[in-house]
Amino acid sequence: MYLISKNENTIEKIEEKTFFELGFKEREHLQEWIAKKPDALGEDLLIIQKEFDGFFDTSERLDLLALDKQGNLVVIENKLDDSGKNVTWQALKYAAYCSTLSKNQIKDIFQQYLEKSGSTEQAEDKLIEFFDNIDYEEIALNKGQTQRVILVARNFRKEVTSIVLWLMNYKLRIQCFKVTPFSLNEQLFVTFDQIIPLKDTEEYVISMADKTQDDINSQEETKSRHNIRYEFWRLLLKPINAKTTLFQNISPTKDNWLQAGSGISGVNYRFVVTKTYARAELNIARPDLVENKFIYDELLKHRKEVEELFKGELEWERHE
Incomplete structure (x- = not known):
């Protein structure tokens, strides 16, 4: 990445950094950035919980839980400089746990998040606002097997990207975002780039996944x-x-x-x-x-x- 100087008609390189070099932490920084600005992930998302651990028989915590505009739950898992090799398994577990959440449970989870954040707003009112002011009774949340997964990291291991691409053939809605910090003098920058599926080819990848699933169904039939x-x-x-x-x-x-x-x-x-x-x-x-x-x-x-x-x-x- 380069900074353009219009006056001097030159470009100056903005140096790519690691989160470790800059002293950033996963929960304290990256997680908070996304929680406060979820559209950095390329769409309108409503964060409804952080460090969610409301699962039965387990103390595991997912990083961020969100809703998209279609009412699907979105599990967001953040890593810093290395995705690790088990992030897909971790995220899939959380998506499976979330698959049983009812509409009222989701509202209660969101209400707890608002109260924990010091807000006096009501979850139901916020949901109505997010879903373009339709009646609360008409809002459909977490219907069917529609849970989504978003993985965020500076670098993704090959075993992770291979698993993600394989899972997409089975119509699992999973995305990988590469988050990269940069510095120029005292200024710091960060970019969020969707690398799987590539934004420009997302519709094609989804259609290929549909075809693969049709082929699998045809084989079973x-x-x-x-x-x-x-x-x-x-x-x-x-x-x-x-x-x-x-x-x-x-x-x-x-x-x-x-x-x-x-x-x-x-x-x-x-x-x-x-x-x-x-x-x-x-x-x-x-x-x-x-x-x-x-x-x-x-x-x-x-x-x-x-x-x-x-x-x-x-x-x-x-x-x-």
């Missing part, structure tokens, strides 16, 4: 469908084999069709199942088209007696 088909064929083969020997050497399969020979080459009995229908077929598929038509026409002559034996109408399809 296919696996389930295959299991259902296998079980269907297994159950169907029992009564069929009790009446005919044609399918005795046929095994259940994950495919949507099952076939056995009729004793005539190229003429097969086939069962087909889909999401919407199931059918039984006599399929005539000999190499010679003339022979296929001849067999079909001969069978068609006996249509009435075949359907009487079947006790219902059949579909007859003669492919030219």
Whole structure:
């Protein structure tokens, strides 16, 4: 980063520093900066608690708890010069803990924060103001699995960024902000840069995560469908084999069709199942088209007696 001098038409380098060099602390400084200016993270956030430890059966504390404009809880975890290797696990635990918080619990947590900060304001009034003055009853907070995570640090370890990118494929809403202090003479500066996902590519990354999740869901649906088909064929083969020997050497399969020979080459009995229908077929598929038509026409002559034996109408399809 450089400082521009318009008068001299020059630039002067602003030196990048570490928080350690400048004597800054995580809770005393970085946490307070964000608590007092949460829009440094690129959006309107309402801080509702600091050092929140209101979890059952644990004394762990999350750094900052916030709400976004959609009513989602946002867990903000701050580190200084090094993200550490366990920050993702830590933040995910907090997000899981927060997933059970009700609207009234969130309001109470916010009220405690206001009182602890020396404010006489009411949490309900502040929430109404933050959500653009809609009625409190209409405000929806922490609905479904919508918890978000924001990680803040000067440097992120590779194992952390790798985990974050992997988690995003599962539609976890997680962001990493690189916070960098600078100095120039007696002046100090700090920048907050969103590095995961990159701000300019955030919509693309989210759409790719949606596609990945769709692919995963599709795989699960296919696996389930295959299991259902296998079980269907297994159950169907029992009564069929009790009446005919044609399918005795046929095994259940994950495919949507099952076939056995009729004793005539190229003429097969086939069962087909889909999401919407199931059918039984006599399929005539000999190499010679003339022979296929001849067999079909001969069978068609006996249509009435075949359907009487079947006790219902059949579909007859003669492919030219």
